[in-house]
Amino acid sequence: MTSLIARQVAIDERLLQTDLDVTAGELVALVGPNGGGKTSLLRALARIEDAGGKVMIDGEEVDASPPARRRRLLSFLPASRDMTWPISVRDVIALGLDRPDARRIGYLIEQFELERLAGRPVNRLSTGERARVLMARALAARPIALLLDEPMSNLDPYWVLRFLEQFRMAADEGQIVLVALHDLSLLGRFDRALLIADGKIQMSEAPANLMASERFAEIFRIRAEPAGGWAIRR
Ligand SMILES: Nc1ncnc2c1ncn2[C@@H]1O[C@H](COP(=O)(O)OP(=O)(O)OP(=O)(O)O)[C@@H](O)[C@H]1O
Numbered sequence: 001m002t003s004l005i006a007r008q009v010a011i012d013e014r015l016l017q018t019d020l021d022v023t024a025g026e027l028v029a030l031v032g033p034n035g036g037g038k039t040s041l042l043r044a045l046a047r048i049e050d051a052g053g054k055v056m057i058d059g060e061e062v063d064a065s066p067p068a069r070r071r072r073l074l075s076f077l078p079a080s081r082d083m084t085w086p087i088s089v090r091d092v093i094a095l096g097l098d099r100p101d102a103r104r105i106g107y108l109i110e111q112f113e114l115e116r117l118a119g120r121p122v123n124r125l126s127t128g129e130r131a132r133v134l135m136a137r138a139l140a141a142r143p144i145a146l147l148l149d150e151p152m153s154n155l156d157p158y159w160v161l162r163f164l165e166q167f168r169m170a171a172d173e174g175q176i177v178l179v180a181l182h183d184l185s186l187l188g189r190f191d192r193a194l195l196i197a198d199g200k201i202q203m204s205e206a207p208a209n210l211m212a213s214e215r216f217a218e219i220f221r222i223r224a225e226p227a228g229g230w231a232i233r234r
Helices: 036-045 067-071 089-094 104-113 127-140 157-172 184-189 207-212 216-221
Strands: 003-011 015-023 028-031 054-057 072-075 145-149 176-180 192-197 199-204 222-224 228-233
Touching: 003 176, 015 036, 015 176, 015 199, 028 036, 028 054, 028 157, 028 184, 036 072, 036 145, 036 176, 054 176, 067 072, 067 192, 072 127, 089 104, 089 127, 104 127, 145 157, 157 176, 157 184, 176 222, 184 207, 192 207, 199 207, 199 216, 207 216, 216 222
Parallel strands: 028 176, 028 192, 072 145, 145 176
Antiparallel strands: 003 015, 003 054, 192 199, 222 228
16 A cells, blocks of 8 residues: 655654654645644655655655655645746646646646636736645646645635645545645544644544544644634633
8 A cells, every 4th residue: 555654754853753654545634733843744754854764655765766756756835835936837837747748737727727827927926826836736746645735725715625626636546645734624624634733743533533632622722612613722
């Protein structure tokens, strides 16, 4: 079974030594308070930062893979939507590929409804539009593992649902999908949720169990309201 296996990854003062197993087909959410370590964990898994330990994807050690292979193993979507270069939408998506593939780019432009914007420089898009372009780029090479940092933070409700649909499709097609997010109302759409705080994975549970737990409320400093939603826990 295709999986991502991380052993003893750590970043000084930000991420304690962490082991993690994620199986293809599983949609996994990563939640936690601000500064808890979500981005640090994703960056450690993507080997963007020197995090020690090792990360294996589908049995291959990421550190030992040449750049072109690494692009097939994983893609990391950063939380920032900043893009200052005047590169066209089509060309930004192409950056996710090793070699030109007009069909693949056309498919992604269609999936993310970017036809009208395809020739426009990305620095002249709205934030949500840029989020769609960056997601298309992250998917372009059909990487085995998708490591996505707050991909839905700037999206309208339609696009939140469309992104969730894309993630489910990716998982169903055998990709590994790990998504950091803050919107707890979306957690129920995931198969498993990891709660990270103080640089440590504190819990790994089915979302409903996680949200019903005392530890979850304590770490987030919120409590569930009887009528739905959340209140500050004092
Ligand atoms: N470049 C950096 N250098 C040093 N410390 C950092 C750096 N980036 C983040 N940190 C610290 O590492 C810890 C974890 O940060 P991280 O960005 O991983 O959290 P997060 O869970 O993604 O937070 P948020 O929800 O605010 O995006 C925080 O205490 C933060 O202050």
